[in-house]
Amino acid sequence: MEPIKYVDELIAHYGSLGFPEYKWTVNDTAPLHRLEKPLSECVVSILVSGGVSQCSMPGFDPDARNDHRLDAIANETPEDDFQIHDSYYDHTDAEHDINCVFPITRLREFADAGEIGGVAARHWSGFMGRIYNRTKVLEESAPAFVAKLNEDAVDILLAVPA
Amino acid sequence: MQVLPPRSAFVNFPMGNNFGAPGDVERQSEIMRTALAMIHETEQAGRLIDLPYEWSGPFEYFTGRGKNTAEAAS
Numbered sequence: 001m002e003p004i005k006y007v008d009e010l011i012a013h014y015g016s017l018g019f020p021e022y023k024w025t026v027n028d029t030a031p032l033h034r035l036e037k038p039l040s041e042c043v044v045s046i047l048v049s050g051g052v053s054q055c056s057m058p059g060f061d062p063d064a065r066n067d068h069r070l071d072a073i074a075n076e077t078p079e080d081d082f083q084i085h086d087s088y089y090d091h092t093d094a095e096h097d098i099n100c101v102f103p104i105t106r107l108r109e110f111a112d113a114g115e116i117g118g119v120a121a122r123h124w125s126g127f128m129g130r131i132y133n134r135t136k137v138l139e140e141s142a143p144a145f146v147a148k149l150n151e152d153a154v155d156i157l158l159a160v161p162a
Numbered sequence: 163m164q165v166l167p168p169r170s171a172f173v174n175f176p177m178g179n180n181f182g183a184p185g186d187v188e189r190q191s192e193i194m195r196t197a198l199a200m201i202h203e204t205e206q207a208g209r210l211i212d213l214p215y216e217w218s219g220p221f222e223y224f225t226g227r228g229k230n231t232a233e234a235a236s
Contacts, residue, residue, distance in 0.1 A: 009223040032207035097184030
């Protein structure tokens with residue numbers, strides 16, 4: 001089947017709810033950092049934006065707007081220690097198997113098999129829902145996040161939108 | 163493509179099934195392996211690849227109704 005045109009659907013859906021049209025960020029260029037070392041020497045972390053939190057933590061606001069919350073999730077967290085609160089996608093399957101959106105077990109397997117150098121000490125869950133204050137993202141939240149990735153010597157961030 | 167990450171892989175699965183179906187270890191691994199391989203295969207910033215996988219059935223833009231509810235209503 002043809003892919004869903006998410007931008008068009010979002011405009012139509014939220015327009016029908018009375019919201020003004022969302023002003024999408026459009027980037028004309030992207031940075032590209034080339035890694036000199038092989039994957040088998042790279043440390044990998046995952047970011048998921050699908051309202052995933054550990055059971056001991058408060059759930060995310062499922063209807064969040066402008067929520068810059070970002071949870072650190074220890075790599076050794078068991079895959080059944082998660083809850084999902086997010087009204088913006090269907091997480092029925094992910095509740096049965098968190099790897100559908102947050103493939104932490106698969107990544108550990110890659111590390112065990114030597115396909116990657118290792119799994120970072122921390123994964124990340126946040127930036128869920130709709131975020132309109134992009135200046136805060138660019139000037140505050142994203143740089144603070146990069147600093148945390150650098151603390152963990154992360155080479156590759158696998159970002160999973162949901 | 164508007165956000166334009168340095169490298170991105172699109173898989174035409176329902177949102178929330180980015181790596182496939184629950185318990186499908188093989189497909190989940192394939193998707194992650196393909197995404198990670200882009201680190202070295204990407205020559206031009208902003209590259210987007212379409213993964214060749216087909217979801218098992220039709221799906222729609224999600225507006226708040228869960229799979230279980232959809233099945234019950236159909």
